[in-house]
Amino acid sequence: xxxxxxxxxxxxxxxxxxxxxxxxxxxxxxxxxxxxxxxxxxxxxxxxxxxxxxxxxxxxxxxxxxxxxxxxxxxxxxxxxxxxxxxxxxxxxxxxxxxxxxxxxxxxxxxxxxxxxxxxxxxxxxxxxxxxxxxxxxxxxxxxxxxxxxxxxxxxxxxxxxxxxxxxxxxxxxxxxxxxxxxxxxxxxxxxxxxxxxxxxxxxxxxxxxxxxxxxxxxxxxxxxxxxxxxxxxxxxxxxxxxxxxxxxxxxxxxxxxxxxxxxxxxxxxxxxxxxxxxxxxxxxxxxxxxxxxxxxxxxxxxxxxxxxxxxxxxxxxxxxxxxxxxxxxxxxxxxxxxxxxxxxxxxxxxxxxxxxxxxxxxxxxxxxxxxxxxxxxxxxx
Ligand code: 13P
Numbered sequence: 001x002x003x004x005x006x007x008x009x010x011x012x013x014x015x016x017x018x019x020x021x022x023x024x025x026x027x028x029x030x031x032x033x034x035x036x037x038x039x040x041x042x043x044x045x046x047x048x049x050x051x052x053x054x055x056x057x058x059x060x061x062x063x064x065x066x067x068x069x070x071x072x073x074x075x076x077x078x079x080x081x082x083x084x085x086x087x088x089x090x091x092x093x094x095x096x097x098x099x100x101x102x103x104x105x106x107x108x109x110x111x112x113x114x115x116x117x118x119x120x121x122x123x124x125x126x127x128x129x130x131x132x133x134x135x136x137x138x139x140x141x142x143x144x145x146x147x148x149x150x151x152x153x154x155x156x157x158x159x160x161x162x163x164x165x166x167x168x169x170x171x172x173x174x175x176x177x178x179x180x181x182x183x184x185x186x187x188x189x190x191x192x193x194x195x196x197x198x199x200x201x202x203x204x205x206x207x208x209x210x211x212x213x214x215x216x217x218x219x220x221x222x223x224x225x226x227x228x229x230x231x232x233x234x235x236x237x238x239x240x241x242x243x244x245x246x247x248x249x250x251x252x253x254x255x256x257x258x259x260x261x262x263x264x265x266x267x268x269x270x271x272x273x274x275x276x277x278x279x280x281x282x283x284x285x286x287x288x289x290x291x292x293x294x295x296x297x298x299x300x301x302x303x304x305x306x307x308x309x310x311x312x313x314x315x316x317x318x319x320x321x322x323x324x325x326x327x328x329x330x331x332x333x334x335x336x337x338x339x340x341x342x343x344x345x346x347x348x349x350x351x352x353x354x355x356x357x358x359x360x361x362x363x364x365x366x367x368x369x370x371x372x373x374x375x376x377x378x379x380x381x382x
Contacts, residue, residue: 012063088145155270216270
């Protein structure tokens with residue numbers, strides 16, 4: 001029986017992955033031709049975003065300029081979507097996940113599975129005691145929906161995928177048959193998928209790299225050179241490895257994962273995403289970009305970009321989120337706060353100076369100018 005594919009989220013990456021899945025479904029007998037995209041409804045002028053997607057086949061707010069296939073259908077009813085879907089692909093900001101899961105809970109099909117593209121960690125509710133270490137978003141999906149959850153992450157800046165520029169992604173999936181099926185759903189000539197079994201390691205790399213990217217943004221703003229940024233990336237890499245070994249032991253990230261797109265690839269792409277100027281200069285090489293394209297483009301590499309803007313403008317993070325991300329919350333500072341909490345509980349702050357400094361700067365407890373100072377006595381150099 002043909003599998004029903006649903007994408008939960010319609011931001012820039014949600015739109016990109018919907019386009020990929022809809023095109024693959026169209027030429028397959030394995031997946032239902034219709035791919036549904038869950039849209040958090042909003043008005044664009046007088047029109048509903050879901051109506052715009054279904055009539056103009058373009059997400060004019062979050063991925064303007066990219067035509068979506070006609071078999072990618074926008075829907076707004078979560079319970080109905082859950083009852084229809086065999087494969088639920090989660091791609092939305094982490095802070096919306098609990099609400100979305102509440103809408104899906106009790107409305108899923110037997111045998112359905114999930115895939116998460118969300119790079120983040122669960123920060124929990126304030127009144128709940130948090131577990132040791134970080135809580136995974138996929139665990140939240142698994143426990144709420146009672147289904148398996150694979151992970152798809154990598155150096156995947158949505159504006160580039162939308163333009164079909166070659167890239168790679170890592171699929172973490174413990175079931176080899178399901179992994180092969182998901183690869184057939186996601187892979188295209190320009191979006192190449194490698195499979196590894198360790199789902200956890202793919203997810204944790206995708207979350208922790210945002211802290212490093214924020215630090216890289218500080219570095220850019222402070223005028224340090226490429227040597228310094230390379231050091232920040234390497235030290236960040238080593239702190240990710242150290243963090244996972246400390247909290248998760250041998251079940252954690254292996255060197256194999258770190259060499260994947262979800263590890264090394266994602267850190268590098270997030271820290272070096274300085275292409276906005278180039279993307280902004282031309283549209284298909286033919287003229288100036290429209291405002292929508294420019295806004296969409298600026299969503300790529302948000303952590304580095306806002307890290308840089310925080311230092312250059314001195315504006316508070318929340319204000320920059322409003323001005324530059326249309327009110328979206330930046331993930332790097334949220335994740336850095338969670339990591340800081342976990343490290344503090346374990347008395348481990350001094351072993352992770354980079355991640356700690358990013359948190360202290362984002363929360364206004366340290367001057368950005370002191371960032372590199374924190375790295376001079378890094379445990380990696382002792
Ligand atoms: P940001 O979350 O910093 O925009 O990074 C996007 C990304 O993860 C691309 O791989």
